[in-house]
Amino acid sequence: MATTAPPNPAPAPKRARRGSGAVTLHDVARLAAVAPITASRALNTPEQVSPEVRQRVTEAVAALGYVRNHQAGALASARSRLVAAVVPTLSGPVFGPMLQALTEALAERGYQLMLGQSGYVDSREDALLDAIIGRRPDGIVLTGVERSPEARRLLLASGIPVVETWDLTPAPLDLLVGFSHADVGHAVAQFLVQRGRRQLAVVAGDDERSRRRERAFCQAAAEAGLPAVRVIRVPAPTTLKRGRQALCQLCESGPAVEAVFCSSDLLALGVLTEAQARGLAVPAALAVVGFGDQDFAADLNPALSSVRIDGQAMGRQAAQFVVDRAEGRDIPERVVDLGFSLIERGST
Amino acid sequence: MATTAPPNPAPAPKRARRGSGAVTLHDVARLAAVAPITASRALNTPEQVSPEVRQRVTEAVAALGYVRNHQAGALASARSRLVAAVVPTLSGPVFGPMLQALTEALAERGYQLMLGQSGYVDSREDALLDAIIGRRPDGIVLTGVERSPEARRLLLASGIPVVETWDLTPAPLDLLVGFSHADVGHAVAQFLVQRGRRQLAVVAGDDERSRRRERAFCQAAAEAGLPAVRVIRVPAPTTLKRGRQALCQLCESGPAVEAVFCSSDLLALGVLTEAQARGLAVPAALAVVGFGDQDFAADLNPALSSVRIDGQAMGRQAAQFVVDRAEGRDIPERVVDLGFSLIERGST
DNA sequence: GTGAAAGCGCTAACAC
DNA sequence: GTGTTAGCGCTTTCAC
Numbered sequence: 082m083a084t085t086a087p088p089n090p091a092p093a094p095k096r097a098r099r100g101s102g103a104v105t106l107h108d109v110a111r112l113a114a115v116a117p118i119t120a121s122r123a124l125n126t127p128e129q130v131s132p133e134v135r136q137r138v139t140e141a142v143a144a145l146g147y148v149r150n151h152q153a154g155a156l157a158s159a160r161s162r163l164v165a166a167v168v169p170t171l172s173g174p175v176f177g178p179m180l181q182a183l184t185e186a187l188a189e190r191g192y193q194l195m196l197g198q199s200g201y202v203d204s205r206e207d208a209l210l211d212a213i214i215g216r217r218p219d220g221i222v223l224t225g226v227e228r229s230p231e232a233r234r235l236l237l238a239s240g241i242p243v244v245e246t247w248d249l250t251p252a253p254l255d256l257l258v259g260f261s262h263a264d265v266g267h268a269v270a271q272f273l274v275q276r277g278r279r280q281l282a283v284v285a286g287d288d289e290r291s292r293r294r295e296r297a298f299c300q301a302a303a304e305a306g307l308p309a310v311r312v313i314r315v316p317a318p319t320t321l322k323r324g325r326q327a328l329c330q331l332c333e334s335g336p337a338v339e340a341v342f343c344s345s346d347l348l349a350l351g352v353l354t355e356a357q358a359r360g361l362a363v364p365a366a367l368a369v370v371g372f373g374d375q376d377f378a379a380d381l382n383p384a385l386s387s388v389r390i391d392g393q394a395m396g397r398q399a400a401q402f403v404v405d406r407a408e409g410r411d412i413p414e415r416v417v418d419l420g421f422s423l424i425e426r427g428s429t
Numbered sequence: 430m431a432t433t434a435p436p437n438p439a440p441a442p443k444r445a446r447r448g449s450g451a452v453t454l455h456d457v458a459r460l461a462a463v464a465p466i467t468a469s470r471a472l473n474t475p476e477q478v479s480p481e482v483r484q485r486v487t488e489a490v491a492a493l494g495y496v497r498n499h500q501a502g503a504l505a506s507a508r509s510r511l512v513a514a515v516v517p518t519l520s521g522p523v524f525g526p527m528l529q530a531l532t533e534a535l536a537e538r539g540y541q542l543m544l545g546q547s548g549y550v551d552s553r554e555d556a557l558l559d560a561i562i563g564r565r566p567d568g569i570v571l572t573g574v575e576r577s578p579e580a581r582r583l584l585l586a587s588g589i590p591v592v593e594t595w596d597l598t599p600a601p602l603d604l605l606v607g608f609s610h611a612d613v614g615h616a617v618a619q620f621l622v623q624r625g626r627r628q629l630a631v632v633a634g635d636d637e638r639s640r641r642r643e644r645a646f647c648q649a650a651a652e653a654g655l656p657a658v659r660v661i662r663v664p665a666p667t668t669l670k671r672g673r674q675a676l677c678q679l680c681e682s683g684p685a686v687e688a689v690f691c692s693s694d695l696l697a698l699g700v701l702t703e704a705q706a707r708g709l710a711v712p713a714a715l716a717v718v719g720f721g722d723q724d725f726a727a728d729l730n731p732a733l734s735s736v737r738i739d740g741q742a743m744g745r746q747a748a749q750f751v752v753d754r755a756e757g758r759d760i761p762e763r764v765v766d767l768g769f770s771l772i773e774r775g776s777t
Numbered sequence: 778g779t780g781a782a783a784g785c786g787c788t789a790a791c792a793c
Numbered sequence: 794g795t796g797t798t799a800g801c802g803c804t805t806t807c808a809c
Contacts, residue, residue: 116796131795148563156788157800171525198529377670466780500802504804
């Protein structure tokens with residue numbers, strides 16, 4: 082067979098092959114002796130395929146060690162089964178529970194999370210959104226409701242379902258799950274007033290949502306006829322140290338402060354720590370309320386009163402929204418107010 | 430020209446179109462009056478294209494509001510610019526700083542993070558890995574070095590660069606950045622011995638890495654001729670409450686404990702809190718050492734001694750590894766030991 | 778520096 | 794239930 086040049090050589094490929102050399106669905110189909118599309122159906126919609134074929138395909142997959150290529154599937158079907166989430170930051174405890182629940186709820190339904198961090202700067206969010214939309218996720222989960230005009234334009238033009246979280250607004254981009262920060266501020270102020278505290282203070286992060294809680298808190302205090310609330314703004318991230326420093330500042334000026342509302346439990350722990358270091362009795366002389374109800378709040382000594390936000394429920398609801406949209410289900414209620422609860426403990 | 434039926438009508442499409450209707454690179458190319466491949470080059474490798482063409486393409490992109498489709502690009506080029514990371518859990522403070530730095534370092538280089546949570550169960554990791562590999566990321570960042578045989582097989586067969594983190598091993602799958610948990614346990618024990626403590630205890634999470642620190646700690650204590658270390662294992666996640674409970678248990682049995690090494694700062698804060706509640710003087714009667722050096726450790730009262738791990742450096746190094754591999758650069762050192770530092774503060 | 782052709786690996790649409 | 798065909802939107806290869 083090697084004496085002369087073969088008369089009909091296999092036509093030489095005109096160009097080099099490109100493939101990664103990996104096992105493809107075509108290989109599986111060939112081994113199972115079916116058409117590629119049938120192999121595809123056997124994997125994606127097994128009920129559309131006869132049991133024998135299903136079996137043969139399953140065996141071929143195992144024999145070849147085939148792992149599906151979702152990228153190719155996504156391109157062909159225009160469904161990536163990827164969902165993007167954007168949070169300000171991952172260091173810090175705030176968004177962990179939401180992301181955890183979101184990731185899990187998505188994974189259960191066959192979706193994967195893509196994560197981005199916007200920092201607390203608009204321009205970063207815009208660039209990130211561009212990178213994200215370029216990947217054609219089936220949904221985008223965003224933190225907060227404040228967007229640059231450019232971001233709104235990009236999101237709307239993309240046609241991708243968007244879920245805003247951690248806040249409420251009368252004009253959501255699309256879907257929304259959150260709670261009212263103004264109501265939180267109001268509720269905490271009223272609570273402290275009812276407990277007879279008059280010299281109130283706020284230690285707040287400098288992000289928009291903290292400021293909304295702070296403003297509502299001050300307003301409610303004013304409506305109750307209290308002296309002006311003293312406000313200390315601390316830069317992100319809010320830490321124990323900033324809490325200690327804030328209480329120092331409060332102690333050095335004006336009449337003795339009787340209650341502090343902190344925009345995170347870590348800040349509150351700082352206030353508690355500094356109070357202890359100064360021999361200031363909590364709650365007798367000073368009441369402290371945190372925000373977030375981190376798992377450590379309940380077991381501090383004294384236990385910390387805090388505003389509980391159900392981050393996990395927020396994550397699950399966001400996942401539900403996105404998946405419902407991606408799978409074409411009707412969504413009657415596009416806004417979910419998760420509310421909050423003020424948990425009273427030893428620190429008040 | 431419009432008097433009769435055109436002799437050569439555009440051939441009617443034989444089937445319905447599928448496209449999403451979105452603007453594609455072809456549209457951009459047409460508007461810029463160049464071939465699609467030229468438009469592609471103008472966006473990806475602008476230096477390969479004349480300034481005029483670059484300009485026309487840029488204008489066309491802006492005019493049409495074009496957003497590139499990375500999925501299609503990934504399929505054609507076999508480079509997704511997606512990197513997967515798998516952590517046990519997102520709730521809890523441990524992996525935040527690493528993920529934050531990883532995400533940022535990747536974003537700077539044009540890569541996007543895909544996130545998965547394995548829980549602390551092997552089978553979940555296997556399923557997750559399958560979902561991840563199906564998305565063809567350019568790299569996979571994993572937590573720890575213990576994998577099921579199935580996971581190893583999948584990863585190796587995929588040919589995707591893998592970075593293991595948060596640990597060391599003589600037999601990494603591929604790339605590795607971490608530190609020695611045994612060395613940590615050893616160092617903390619020695620430190621306490623030198624401070625004259627003899628009745629030692631460990632409060633450890635029940636994950637593999639905590640147990641390795643614990644074992645080395647016990648061994649070092651034994652070598653120093655100390656009485657047996659009392660060990661309390663707590664289930665994940667490690668919380669303040671578990672720390673309080675652990676100290677209660679320790680106080681109820683045996684001789685008075687003189688030093689506790691906790692496998693997280695939150696556990697240590699629990700021990701500190703319970704000690705305070707019981708009137709146990711820290712550090713006079715009881716020394717406490719944490720792990721992780723969360724940002725609150727330094728500002729507690731007393732300040733908490735802890736083992737500092739540079740999670741951000743770990744994230745940056747992992748990003749560097751993955752990107753170097755994805756871009757075909759040579760990697761001379763495939764293992765990076767980041768070490769740790771034992772930070773002495775008021776609690777010891 | 779620019780372009781034509783040929784896929785990447787998969788699935789929607791339409792037949793049978 | 795199964796197969797044929799024709800792409801999804803991009804980039805590789807090769808040619809000028």
